[in-house]
Amino acid sequence: MMDDRENLMERFRNGDMSQEERQALLERSKGDPQLQRALGAEQLISMAVRNDRASLPEPSAASRTRFLTMLGAVSSELEPEGAGRIGSPSSDIGGRGLARFLPWAGAGALIVAFALLLAPRLTERNETTPAQNPGASTAPGAPATSSAPSAPATAPSLAPAPSAPAESGTQPLAAPVREQPGNDAQASETAPVRQSTRRQNVRESEMVHSGPVVQGEHGRRAAGASASTHPEKSVPTYEEAGNGSIRKRQPHIK
């Protein structure tokens, strides 16, 4: 009985009744005060909601502008650094492509720079031992720095090469030279002319230093170990010192 009345109400409310059905229901409600009140209430609710909805304010026009501004700000904030500078949010494809390409380009540049750094050194080694001829040692070093001005800038980034591609996504070729307190201290003790790049520090120290080239405390320990284990090795090799610099593995031959 209740369900029937509810169905009737629902049809009345939704306007699913024909005009005849509606009229019949209204006639019936005259003898049923409860039904009459219910229908009256339904009618009132429908009217009230319709008018209330029509009277509510729309979201202001400024809110859309505010949304667009926020979206632009969030997009530029969430962009990868390199791509964010290159492309706007709408040019994501180009920006992302470059962001993927740049680390690999940086890694390639580092490999080339490393090869350029080592090539003259190996040829020098075959010709003369710098420690035996300190006066002539400046000659091969000078052309290397003057003829290849980009080498000193790239050489310092050789040491952290394993992590370079990840870090060099935005600035692979122009990584700033990190100051190494150990290097400076060591260079001031040994080098007659202080150079600004690490590569030159290594080169100078190997040329004029009478002992093993070390970089910091780790380097000193490692150098001591390598001196005790390979005393007769004559061809010097280079390795990472663990603090982002290059050191010579082989101790100097007395």
Added chain:
Amino acid sequence: MSHFQLTLSSSVNTERNAINTVSAMDPSDDVALLESYLFSGNTNALVTLYDRHNRRLYMYCLKLLGNGEQAEDLTQEIWERIARLRARPQHVLNPTGFLLRIARNLCLNQLKARRRTSSLDDVHEGALPKTSQHELSELEDIAVRALHSLPDDYREVLILSLYSGYRLDEIATMLEKSPDAIRKRASRARLQLRERVMALIQESGVDPATLLSRNDMSDMEANG
């Protein structure tokens, strides 16, 4: 005067059109739009989503909070949260439900904050809409107040269907309930609302027959 009537009638038509357009939307389209933004960074997709849903979310917040400025602030916050999801993209199978859930949580937080800073009576008054551009009749006001006095889950279903224009099956999807459960809830909500309005009508001494004898309440108001 004629300009005002024209504006009013066009805004009502726009609103009806908006509700009809929104009701005809394909929910899978929303999924595609949201994923296009989250995974490809297509900001235009999010703008489209905004244009589709912002008004309805605003209406929902407005009816729950009863304050237009707060409703706008909250809808802005909803979209900012969505925009920031791009930092950690994830698949959202039900974007409208997702939007509604954020809106509901923000509204509830706002109401809780109000309760902390004001008395219960103030909260009740504050929850009533004070944003009407023109006055409702006394009886209409009674009906709207009755709607606001309903329990939260009942009121929510009615607001979503009557004010935001969602269909019951859409509401079921949003609230992650079965369509039958939402239909029952909506029916009970409507029954409870009607009983409250009937009681209020009886208290006010209005003859219900007068409500039925007129098709247009505004005509009745005009005639006194």
